Amino acid sequence: MMSNLFSIFDPSTNLFNLPLNWMSTFLGLMFIPYTFWFIPNRHFIIWNMIITKLHNEFKNLLGPNSFNGSTFIFISLFSFIIFNNFLGLLPYIFTSTSHLTLSLSLSLSLWLSFMFYGWINNSQHMFIHMIPQGTPPILMPFMVLIETISNIIRPGTLAVRLTANMIAGHLLLTLLSSTGINMPNYLIMFLILIQILLLTLESAVAIIQSYVISILSTLYSSEVN
Template sequence: MMTNLFSVFDPSSSIFNLSLNWLSTFIGLLLIPMTFWFMPSRHQIMWNKVLITLHKEFKTLLGETSHNGSTFIFVSLFSLILFNNFMGLFPYIFTSTSHLTLTLSLALPLWLSFMVYGWINHTQHMFAHLVPQGTPAVLMPFMVCIETISNVIRPGTLAVRLAANMIAGHLLLTLLGNTGPSLGYLIVSFLIMAQIALLVLESAVAIIQSYVFAVLSTLYSSEVN
């Protein structure tokens, strides 16, 4: 019986037809209260340095005209995506960021809120963005169409980029892992080395993709100010 190649990524465990796999997204919340009761560990000190570095970088991207505390939402977004990307590298844990259900739920409201805020408060600035400086008068209608389309597909590109990058490495790991039982000992040893290398690569991808998602969201936000 043939099965869909992507069926291994589908939510499987459920109670009363309610999927329990998405609960993996909120496992990190169980770890937060512990930090209020213990002395700062090396892990917590390192994570605080990462958050401070991200805050400074996002503050630079947003510019001086940004509201105070506006970087917190992007730092939180980075933390949420990073945690879910890493959780997906563990066996039998559902990778929620490999599904468009989650990635679109993050990208679409962010982009929509930026657009509504920009068009209400900075209407002339938003109209000016539709025509790049120095565009000939003949090409202006075409540039407006191109800029409008590129603006509208932004949440889709954000969501698809994250989901596609997360599912691609996991799919390769799954395919290589399924071929293991039918191979000889020598080839299996090479296969294990390849799996370890892919796992290291996926760990880097988990960090990079969460950073890219947060930085692009910050850049889209900076354009409406």
């Protein structure tokens, strides 16, 4: 039962032994040509408002010492994750963000780039960041150990947070839909209502998780400057 249940998250559609389900990762590119219309449509206006709001917020988090245009890295991360999260809610489209393969690749590459940049260019600041201000001398070795461990597990927590939230909602939807076969007719309408409410909740989770991942990545980047 469990193997069949979790098999909905495994790529199964293939052509010449190439998993086609991972092609859903690039379906978000279909929304980009809207920005090249001669007359801006409602989609472009709304998305432009969201990007402008995110740009201002990320710029405040990064601080005045950040490079110009550095916010677009995190805006692109937000766009990529939110497109994949929403596309995963549609029937027969593979949710690539529900796999650690994708989420860990994103978080680990960002974290490694931040660490390399920080330790190469701002090594003194990175050492100071290991010990909070006002720490007693006897506790300094323990604080260095705790800060090191918390820093190392950051990419793992980012990846697991995104993957677990995507898997939990999809599993709940799958379990409820599988019980509809044995239900009487008067309970099926109630089940459909619950499914609609869960889809609404999953839509909110898709937005929140993409926002949380991009905000945390921005905060991790601001610590190395």
